[in-house]
Amino acid sequence: MLPRFFALWLVFMPWMANADSGAHHLTIGVLAFGTVNWELAAIHNEGLDRKYGLDLEVKTLASPEAGKIGLRAGSVDVIATDWIWVAQQQQTGADYRFIPYSTHAGALMAPAGSPIKGVADLAGKRLGIAGGALDKNWAMLRALAQKDAKLDLNQAVDKVFGAPPLLNQQLRDGKLDALLDLWHYAAKLEAQGYRRVLDGREALQGLGISEPLPNLGYVFKQSWAGSHAPALDAFLKAAGEARNLLCESDSAWQKILPLTDEPDVKLQGVLRREYCAGKVKSWGEAEKRDVAKLYALLRQTGGAELIGKAEKLPAEIFWPYELKP
Structure with a gap:
């Protein structure tokens, strides 16, 4: 099995060297051990960046906090994080927005x-x-x-x-x-x-919530999205198609296996099954109400330090985006 960072280098270096200068540029920051890497690699492996006119630059982060710092500073355009952080930051004047990516929790x-x-x-x-x-x-x-x-x-x-x-x-x-x-x-x-x-x-x-919720999502500044709508749209289309391919195409899955850092074939199958089980199947008003319910519960537990001072979930943190089953 290839060492973790060498595997990442093999997957991403050719991609970054051959980026199409005429495509819509987007920089995403991801953790070296995060499963978002699987999807990003599939975008490149299956030619979805070229299909959607996307020049996607991937920056590997040392920690979740590094991604948040990069987003604030503008060194990355998009990170993957949870809506809890977005809600907290919105109450401090930040203009971050959230699009659901996965229902996986720990x-x-x-x-x-x-x-x-x-x-x-x-x-x-x-x-x-x-x-x-x-x-x-x-x-x-x-x-x-x-x-x-x-x-x-x-x-x-x-x-x-x-x-x-x-x-x-x-x-x-x-x-x-x-x-x-x-x-x-x-x-x-x-x-x-x-x-x-x-x-x-x-x-x-x-906690009284029966359906899986998309806790993890793609996060970006509203101000950036307003002036880079084609890049965001291209990325979302490419990411959605890559996600489906990893679940439906054995060839696409085999290509990203080095990133799982897992030599056991049986466990590779478990990882694929669980990854696909975390796909967001529905995102609309019902899911947002459940998120608001969870927000209220978390506020009772963690208070303003965890969730922010607002008694209700700031609805504006969600970027206009709907997914129907």
């Missing part, structure tokens, strides 16, 4: 023999959290613990924030009692015998 993982059976059992434990203090998965887990067990996880656990590869290793080394992980890293742990205590869909159901 999973709470523990060793097979661990006594941790639910959120209440996390009290006093050392918990790894993939992401920062404002991560969407952490926010939902905190809300669920407060609702079900009257437990303030922010105070009740010994928190360790970090990147998924590092945290996965710490869990394997016994340095963590449990790990709130990204979905694809959780799948790898499960294949190695670790137990899924709770996943994001179950957390939503526990």
Whole structure:
């Protein structure tokens, strides 16, 4: 298996060197370990950038915060992040907008023999959290613990924030009692015998929301989109088609396998199945109402520090975009 960053270099370097200077330029910032890379690679591999007249530049980020800094500074046009951050930033005067990308949320993982059976059992434990203090998965887990067990996880656990590869290793080394992980890293742990205590869909159901929500999306400045509408439109069309191809074309999937960093064929199939299960099938007023409901629940748990001062979800954070099943 190719080393992670070398695999990224192989996929993206020829693309960037042969960009069509007459196409609509868009720069996207992505994490090296994020599954958005699979989709971006498929755009290039299947010629969708040329099909839609898109000059797509990919910048690999060291951390989620680096992407947010780049978006503020204008060094990237688009990043993939959650609507929670967008809602918080909108209340400070930022003009960021959100288009849904995936319904995937994280999973709470523990060793097979661990006594941790639910959120209440996390009290006093050392918990790894993939992401920062404002991560969407952490926010939902905190809300669920407060609702079900009257437990303030922010105070009740010994928190360790970090990147998924590092945290996965710490869990394997016994340095963590449990790990709130990204979905694809959780799948790898499960294949190695670790137990899924709770996943994001179950957390939503526990909070009273029955349907999967697109927590993760493409985020950009409204001011940028207003003057670069053709580039945004080309990107959304290319990304949507790439997503479908990865789920429907074995050839397209095989080409991006180095980016999964996974040699096990069986687990490669699991990753593909789970990736496709996270596709956003519907996005309209009903889904936005559920997001607003979740916003209110998270505000009760995390307050203004987590979600912002506004009592209701700022509806203007959503870019005009509708997807019907």
